[in-house]
Amino acid sequence: MTDFAIELIGICKSFGPVAANRDVEMKVAKGSIHGIIGENGAGKSTLMSILYGYYQADSGTIRVGGRDTRIRNSQEAIRLGIGMVHQHFMLVDTFTVLENIVLGAEGGIFLKRGLSQAREHLKQLNQEYGLDVDPDAIVGKLGVGLQQRVEILKALYRGADVLILDEPTAVLTPQEADHLFRILRTLKEQGKTVILITHKLREVLDITDNVSVMRAGQMVGNVRTCDVDKAALADLMVGRKVNLQVEKLSREPGEVVLSVKDLHLKDHRGVGLLKGLNFEVRAGEIVGIAGVAGNGQSELLEVLAGMTEATSGEIKFKGQDLVRTKYRQPKAAALRKLGIAHVPEDRSREGLVKAFTTYENTILGYQCDSQFCNGLLYKRSHLVSHANALIQQFDIRPDNPLMRVGLMSGGNQQKVVLAREIHANPELLLIGQPTRGVDIGAIEFIHRRLVELRDAGKALLLVSVELEEIMALSDRILVMSGGEISGEVVGKDATASELGLLMGGGEIH
Amino acid sequence: MPRWAQLTILPALNLCAAMLVTGLVTWLIGENPLECLKLLIHGAFGYGEGIGYTLFYTTDFVFTGLAVATAFHAGLFNIGGEGQAYLAGLGITLTVFAFDKILPFWMLMPLCIIVAAIFGAAWALIPGWLQAKRGSHIVVTTIMFNFISYSLMLYLISHQLIEPGSQNPTTREFGANSWMPSMQHIGAAFGLDLPSTPLNATFFLSIVFCVLFYLVVWHSRWGYQLRTVGVNEHAARYAGMNVAKIIILAMCASGALAGLASVNELLGSTHRMNVDFTNGIGFVGVAVALMGRNHPVGIFLSALLFGALTQGGMDLSFAKPAITREMVWLIEGLIILFCGGLENLFEPFLAAFFRRRK
C-alpha cells in the first residue's frame, strides 16, 4: 500500500447557496505528480484553497502524511509542508529573487545573515532540483517562467514536501512549460509530491501519475494516468448531459457581417494572446466561441468591441476595415454608431455602473444618442419611460426604474445589459458569458431573446465557458485554445466530448 | 441605510462629533463650551450685520465647495482651489485695470466673471492634463501649484501691480464700474434698510450656480459622463467615453468655479487685490464638499455652516480674547476628519439601527 501524502475525505464547502465542493474524496500518493482537472467552476481551486488554509471546509477530513489535521491558515499549511504556487504570483517586483524568497522567513533582524543563509540554501536547491535562477536578479525584470521558478523556490525554501501548482502553464510559452515539466520531474525524483491543477489534457497525460477529475463541485473520477486517454478524460470532464432544448429554426445565413483575417494580439511583454485568428460571422447566424477561460476569448471580444487595439490583422465589418481606420472619438463609441453592440463578460465591472439607477444604466454607451438627448439636458421622464419599456419587454425585476442596479440579482442585471444592447438594434451583437451568475428562469428568457435576434437576421458572436449554452444556441462552434482556433464544428452535430477534446488542445480524428 | 439618512443624519452625527471634540478643547483652555457656542451662534445669526457677514462668507464657500465637488464627481481630489482662486483674482485685476475706465458696468461685470472663470480653469488645467495624460497624482500637483501661485502672485502684486506710492502689497482700488452692488444698495432700491456688510450680489450668483451644478451633473450628457468616470472608469471606457478629456474638463470646470469665489472677494468686497486674499477658502471648500456629500443642497447648507463658523468665530474671538479666530480651523479640520476620513465610523451603527427598525 502506498503512502499517501495528502488524503481528502468527504470535503464539503458551500458559499451561500452555491456548493463549491460536494463530498470530495481524493488521495495523493507520496512522491507522485497528481493532476486535478475540470472546467471552470468545477471546484478545483476551492478544494486546493481549503488544503492551503485559505478556506475552512464545512465538513470532511484532511490527512497529511497519514495524520488527521486542521489547517486554519496558510502558515499552518506551510508548517505541515504544503506549499502553493499561485496562478497570480505573489511577488514583489522591485525586490531581488533572494529578497522575495526570504520575505517572511528572514531568520533574524539583520538581513545580511538571513540573505547569505538563503543564498547557500538556494545553491543547494539548485543542485538538487535544477532550479537555476540568479539570486540577485530583480524579479520584475524576469520572464514569467523564471518568476514562476522563484515561486517554487519560495515554497521549497520553507520546507515544502507537497507543492500545489494552480494552472502553472497558463502564463507560459511552450518552451517555458517544457522547462517546468522537467523541474517537476526532478522534484518527483527527489521525493516531493506535486499536485497540478490544470485543464489541459495534454499536460495531464504527459506528466501526471494519477488524475482526479472534478465536475460541478464533485469528484467524478480518480484514475491512473496510464489507464486513460484524452477522449476518456474529456468525457469525464464535461460529462454526458442532455442538451438544453432551444427552439431553433434552421436558417440559411445571409451575407458576411464580420470577417476576421489573421488577427494577432500581443501584450506589452510581447506574449501572443491571439495568434492568427481567421473566421467569419454572417447575418442570421449565431457563432459560438467555446473554450476554457483564459485562452484568448476575452481578448478577442475586447478587440472586436474596440476596447483594445489589435497588433496586426484585418477586421472587416460590413466591408469596412475597423483596424486601420482612425476614429475621432474613442473606438468603442464609434463601433456602436456603426452597429456593433457589446454585452461584456464582466457585467459588474464594465457593463453596468452599480451605483447608478436602472434608467441611468439603460443609456450607458448610448449617452449621446439623439433619441435620449435632445439639446443640453436629458428629459428624465423620457429616460424613465424608456427604461420602463425595457423593463416590461425583458421582465426585469424589481420593475422600479429608479432603483440602484447594484441591488438587483445577477440575472436581472444581465437583463438590463442585454435589453440595452438589443434595443440598439445592432447588426452585430458581441456577447460574453451571457448567463454567468443567472438563475434558470432568466437563462431560458435570455436564450430565447438571442435566438429571436438571430431569426431577425442579425449576426451574433457568443463567447461562453458553458458548453451546454454554446451547443444549444450556436449554428457554428469555434473552439479556442491557447489563443488559436483549434477547431470548428457545426452546431447541431457537436458532441460534448468532441468539444472537450478541442478545448483541451487536442484534435478530433 | 436609506439615502435620506445618509444625506442628513450621517453628516449631522459627524458634525456633533467634531463639535464635541472642539467643546473638549474649549473646556481644556478654561472656557465654558456652551457659553462659547451661544456667542458663536449670536455672532453669526443674532443681528443684521452678523447675518450679512455670514452670508458673505457663505458665498465664497459655496463656490469653492462646488469646485471641489465637481472634481470629486470625476473621482479627482482638487486641493488647488486656493491657487485657482488666486489666479482668478489676477484675471479680474488685469481686466479691471484694462477696462474700468472704458466699459460700462453691465459689460465689465460679465467680462470679469468670465475672465475669473477662465483664469481659474487655466490654473487647474495643467494638473488635470498631467493626471490624465501622464498619471501624475493630482493631489501633489495641485498642492505644488498652490505654492507656485503664492510666489507668483506675491511677485506680481509687489512688483508689477502694486499701487504706486503704497507701502502695502496691494493694488490700487478698482474703478466703480467694476463694483458688484452690495446688498445694502440692492436693499435700498427696494426700500429696505439693510446694514452695511460685504454681502453683495455674488450671493445670488452662487445660488444660480448651485442650480446649474445640479442640472449639469445629474441631468446633462456631460454630467453623466463625469459621474461615470468618477464611479467606474472601466464602465466609462466600455461606454466609449473619452476618459482623459473628461478628467481635464472636470478640472477646468472645478478651477473655474473656484475662480468665481474671487469675484465675491475682489469685486464684491475689497475692490482691490491684496496678497493672500484667498486666506484658506480653497481648503474650506474641501470640508464643505465632504460634509455636503457633493450635492448642491448639502454644499449650500455646509457652506452656510462654515460661513456662520467664520463670522461667529470672529465675534467669539473679540468677546473672548482667550480664543483666537483659528478655533474655526480646528472645527474645520475635525469635520474633514469625521466627514472625510472617518466617514465609515458611524455608518455601521446607523445601518444596523435602520435594519433593526425594518
Add this chain to the structure above:
Amino acid sequence: MDQYLSILDSTITVSTPLVLASLAGLFSERSGVVDIGLEGKMLTSAFASASVAYLTGSPWLGLLAGMFAAMMMSLVHALVCVTYNGNQTISGLAINTIASGITPVLALAWFQQGGNTPMLDDSARFNDITLPFADKLADVPVIGQIYSGLISGHCILVYLTFIIILPAVTWLLYRSRFGLRLRSVGENPHAADTAGISVAKVRYLALLCNGLLCGMSGTFLSVHQTGFFIKEMTAGKGYLALAALIFGKWRPMYAMLGCLLFAFSDAVQIRLEGVPLPFIGEIPSQFIQVIPYVLTVLLLAGFVGRAVAPKAIGIPFVKSR
C-alpha cells in the same frame, strides 16, 4: 570664500528639519500610506516642544514632548488609514487643518502671547556647538575654514540627523528585516500577507517612526531655530519635505539631497535679495522660491526622470478572498 561658506552653512541648518520630515514621510509612504500631513505634525510638535521646554527649562524634555505630540497625530492617521481604510489624502489634510487650529488656540490660552509661546532662555534651547579646536583652526586655509565655518557651530540635532539618523534610517530600510517587510507592504501587500506578515502591524509601526521623526523636525524649528513657537511657523516646510521625498524617488539619500537642494535655493534667495546679477539683473526672490515646487511638478510629469511611487501607495489593504 566666506560668502560661500555662509550660504552652505545656512543650507545645512535650513535643510535639517526638511530632512527629518522627509524621512518621516519616507516611512509612511514606503509602507503604502500617503502622508500629506507632515506639515501639521511638524507644527504640532513645534508647539508642544516649545511649550514643554519653556515650562521645564529642558530642551530634551521639549524634544520628547514634540515627538509624543507628533506620534499621537500619526496614530490618528494610522487609525483612519489602516484600521478604517479611509481616504488617506483627506486624513492628511484634516491633520494639517486641525494642527493649524489647535496650536494657536492652546498657545493663546496658555501663554497669552497672541498665539505664540514665550521666548526660551538659552539654557532651554538647543544651542550651536563649537566643535573642539574650531577656533584654533579657523585661520587654516580651506580645511580649517571649512571645519570651523561649515562643520562646526551647528546644534546637536543637526549632527544627530546627518551622522546618526540618516545612516540609521538607510540601514533600517535596506538591511533590516523590518525594512524588507516595510517595503514589501508598500509594493505588494498581498504578497506580504501571503508570506505571513501583518500588513496592519507594519503600517502602524511605520507611522510611529513617522511621528518620531516629525517630532524632531518640529522641535528643531521652535526649540533651536527661533527659540519660541510662532503661529503657522512651518510655512509650507512640510510640503517642501514631501516634495523632496518625491524628488528623491522615495530613497533616503536622494531625499536628503533634495532637501539640501531646496534649502540651498532658499539660502541663495535670501542672499540675492536686491542684488543685481551680471546680464540678468535682479532676480525676484519669488522666482527662486518656486524652484522646488516647479522641479517637483516636472519630475511628476516625467520630464526630469521618472518618479515611481511605491506600487501599493494610497490603496487601502483589504484581504482578497
